[in-house]
Amino acid sequence: MxxxxxxxxxxxxxxxxxxxxxxxxxxxxxxxxxxxxxxxxxxxxxxxxxxxxxxxxxxxxxxxxxxxxxxxxxxxxxxxxxxxxxxxxxxxxxxxxxxxxxxxxxxxxxxxxxxxxxxxxxxxxxxxxxxxxxxxxxxxxxxxxxxxxxxxxxxxxxxxxxxxxxxxxxxxxxxVAGRLAVLILIIVVVLWVTTWLVKHLVRLFQAHAANWLQRFYAWSQGRRFIGPISASLLDPTQGEMRGLATVAVLLLGGVVLASLSLSAAGQQLPSGLDQSLYHFFQELRNPWADALMVFTAELGDYQVILPLSLVVFGWLVWRRNSAAARHWLMALGFGMATNLLFRWLLPVASPVEVSQGLMGYSFPSSHATFSTLVFGFLAVLIAREIPLTRRWIVYLAAAFMIVPIAFARLYLGVHWLTDTLAGLCLGLIWVAALGLAYSRHPETGPIQWRGLLAYSVVVLLVTDLLHVSFDFRADMQRYRPELSHQMQAREQWWRDGWQQLPQQRMDFRGNRRQDFVLQWAGPQNELERRLREAGWQPAPAADLKGILLWLSPQVELRELPVLPQVHDGSEDDLTLVYYGANPQTRWVLRFWDIGVRLREGNLPIWVGSVSQQKLEPQMRLFTFAVDDPQTRAPADLLAPAWQGLRTQVVKGANPNERITLIAD
Structure with a gap:
């Protein structure tokens, strides 16, 4: 509709x-x-x-x-x-x-x-x-x-x-995939909302924070419990340790009590919203986004956060900024206490562990907490030293580190939404309390923020590149969605089992995008050998050079890359092209391994699509190679590749298409 x-x-x-x-x-x-x-x-x-x-x-x-x-x-x-x-x-x-x-x-x-x-x-x-x-x-x-x-x-x-x-x-x-377009839109909206919130909240607090704090301090004086805490945090003549320790205990205790109250009321974590969002993101999974999200999530791993934290602490000690170094340690110590306390008191299975039937620790997200503490308080240290009108830029830079890390781990199914929000809130409240105490006490001298920023950026880049070079492939494999294999007997598949296989390329929310007109039972190398002998060629890769050719209003079709397509979250495993007499068109053949195996020899069954591509200039600025859905492949286009093999043409779900079964 x-x-x-x-x-x-x-x-x-x-x-x-x-x-x-x-x-x-x-x-x-x-x-x-x-x-x-x-x-x-x-x-x-x-x-x-x-x-x-x-x-x-x-x-x-x-x-x-x-x-x-x-x-x-x-x-x-x-x-x-x-x-x-x-x-x-x-x-x-x-x-x-x-x-x-x-x-x-x-x-x-x-x-x-x-x-x-x-x-x-x-x-x-x-x-x-x-x-x-x-x-x-x-x-x-x-x-x-x-x-x-x-x-x-x-x-x-x-x-x-x-x-x-x-x-x-x-x-x-x-x-490539409708789910990729949906994900891009979600990311744009998340970043836009983050920018809007940071800009307006920073300006709001800059305009009213001093008045709010003064009124709160005046109101709290004389009250037995709140008065000493506010005096410790806001009065420059008193030490802030008492107030910070009380706030830390209240934060940790409040989360524990809230979680225990939910459990007593029968509202177990994860909630229905957690699970719904988890399944929504799993439906959005696609290889291109997976690589980006794994890279982003690795920014919050201890291999990056720990060296950055140590370098910042060492720099502050070296520059004799003892107050800043002390508050930095309190930020890290709170994160460690959160991790250890909740691991012991509130064991909640992560999405991956739920899918495997295991029980583990996920609440709150330690990655969300630690990234908020490290990048958030680093932003506090730097923003304090620059003019008011530009401080929102520093906080926005920190938010652009924290929010993508949290979002990436939600996308990859590492944490529930509840875990992530709890971790972000804990980190933000503690950073706010630390920043308030740090800025209100006169012992906090100026920091050479340019040096601190330069060292932090260099360490972040170096450690992240090292982490990616050593662990990226392993993390891609670790976060990869589990594929379940199905088995069919050869004759069962040949008789009617082919009907149980996908007959159309499935996209986001089950949308059907393209008919599968081929089913091949056999090894990939034999399939590729036969097609090459019949005149098919490897498709031009979607590399940087090929993508830049999209910017040319005059380009030959042979030069343009063939974009991968996604079926049910997986890219096509084999892509070949065939050039005929018309230089303005080409045929594209794609095959997917859908996880179905024959009992005889454990041979995979592949499903394939055939489409014709043509040049399509857009806005006189770009030139794309786009599929023409109205063109049907001629019957003799693929027949030479199947000579000597057992073939059968059957009627599929789409009455206008036929499916060719080929057995090696």
């Missing part, structure tokens, strides 16, 4: 280009208007339009010119408002409640002058108010319009191109 709606929507857009042009123009205009631009998520809408261009549903130049025109008109209206109302703008919402918006734009305009109109369009904090401020400060129409037009011409592609890259990536990924 959803796919039918999307198809109908795109068909309507294609049939009504005028309406789409109007929507693009109004969106860009609204995003550029003062006050309105604060509400309209213009950047996200432009990014989405770029994605539709990359997917081939919209034409680039139409979107580009209408969005640029809308931006020009919107900024011109905002400029006119500033010239007409001048200082009266300050008495209009939201500027009455947030006068710093106008003040910040005025400072930006004074610093950059006419160039500020060009730069301001790309600078988020002043994006919607720079044209209005330019009008308030009596900038000439001629000067403003020159800057306005230049900035709009540059602004439109700056927002469209990232979306186009994502759309093209999704288009390519969907041809």
């Amino acid at each position: 959803q796919s039918e709606f999307v198809t109908a929507l795109f068909a309507w857009v294609a049939a009504h280009p005028g309406w789409m042009s109007a929507v693009i123009f109004i969106t860009a205009l609204s995003e550029s208007l003062t006050i309105v631009g604060v509400i309209v998520p213009g950047a996200m809408i432009m990014f989405s339009l770029g994605a539709l261009i990359g997917l081939g549903h919209l034409e680039f130049w139409m979107v580009y010119w209408w969005s640029a025109l809308g931006a020009i008109v919107g900024d011109a209206i905002s400029f006119w408002i500033g010239r007409v109302f001048h200082q009266g703008i300050r008495r209009v919402w939201p500027f009455t409640k947030h006068p710093e918006i106008i003040t910040r734009s005025e400072d930006f305009f004074r610093k950059h002058g006419g160039k500020g109109v060009v730069f301001g369009r790309f600078f988020g904090p002043v994006r919607g108010t720079i044209p209005t401020v330019a009008g308030m400060m009596d900038m000439s129409w001629r000067t403003f319009m020159i800057a306005n037009v230049i900035s709009a011409i540059l602004w439109a592609p700056a927002h469209l191109l990232p979306g186009m890259a994502l759309g093209a990536s999704l288009e390519i990924a969907s041809r």
Whole structure:
């Protein structure tokens, strides 16, 4: 139902280009208007339009010119408002409640002058108010319009191109596997949400944290339990050890009590949500993403985290930053205590152990806790030494280490969602408490943050490369989904057992993408030998050189790589191509080992598909080799390869296709 709606929507857009042009123009205009631009998520809408261009549903130049025109008109209206109302703008919402918006734009305009109109369009904090401020400060129409037009011409592609890259990536990924396209979308959303949360939370706490802490400290004084804790953490004249020790005990005890309460209530871990998400990610598994996720998960392994922690501690001691070194040890000590305590008190089976019928330790995720403690408190040490306006960048960099590690381990099925969230929350709360105590006490002198950052980055890169070079293949094998083999007798398969084998390539959520028209019972080397003798060739590899050829608008089909395709989470095991008389087309033959064996000789049964590919230029920027689903392979295309073998043509699930059975 959803796919039918999307198809109908795109068909309507294609049939009504005028309406789409109007929507693009109004969106860009609204995003550029003062006050309105604060509400309209213009950047996200432009990014989405770029994605539709990359997917081939919209034409680039139409979107580009209408969005640029809308931006020009919107900024011109905002400029006119500033010239007409001048200082009266300050008495209009939201500027009455947030006068710093106008003040910040005025400072930006004074610093950059006419160039500020060009730069301001790309600078988020002043994006919607720079044209209005330019009008308030009596900038000439001629000067403003020159800057306005230049900035709009540059602004439109700056927002469209990232979306186009994502759309093209999704288009390519969907041809490999729909699950890969879904996973890419999930990763983009996770990273975007992480960026949004970090930016807004950091700015929120920077604006209000001092007031909140002061009010909390005043409220807590005189209270028997909370007062000494807050004084220990917030009062520079008192030591922080008492407060930190109490917070640590409360954190660990709270998690234990919560888990025991759930167990007493009959709500065992893992929960239904844990298991549902686990199965969802297992359905998304595909070889390309597996390699990326294993590499990402290895960033949180002890082979990387432990050397990084020791180097940071050694650097702090060497630079005589004793207070920072002490707090660093407290961060690591809390992680170790968490690991040991919960391993003993709260044994919860990990997803892998559940699938094997074993009981092990998984709650909370030690990887999530340790990565949050190490990267989070390292960010606290560095951010304390740089200006307030740039601290969110440091915290975002730490989040871009922590969140992908946690996500990768969820994807690989190493931890449950509950374990991961518990580990992240524990780490974040302890980092916040440590950072608060560290920043409020005068003994914490300045740190040479550039040296600390440089040493940390170098150690992280070196240890990760070493870890990957030694352990990547073993980890890929360890995290690989288990495959179960089925057995059939030869005559059973020949008679009707072939019907139990997959007859269509299965993608995400069971979507059928392509018919399997071949079933071969025999060794791979014999299959490949026969096909080569019949004129088939190894497919061009999807290496860097071949992928770069996609960027050429003029390229021969023989040069373009053949992308792998995924069936039920596994890539094709054998891919061959056949070139006929037409240089603009080629036949592609793919075979999968589906885990079915003949009892006689334990020979594998392979399923295969045949498709014709042709050149398809897109947006005059890329050239892809795409499958033509309407073309059927001629009967004599593969017949020479099966000479002398036992063959049988049967009618499959698709009434328009026939399946050829070949026995070696």
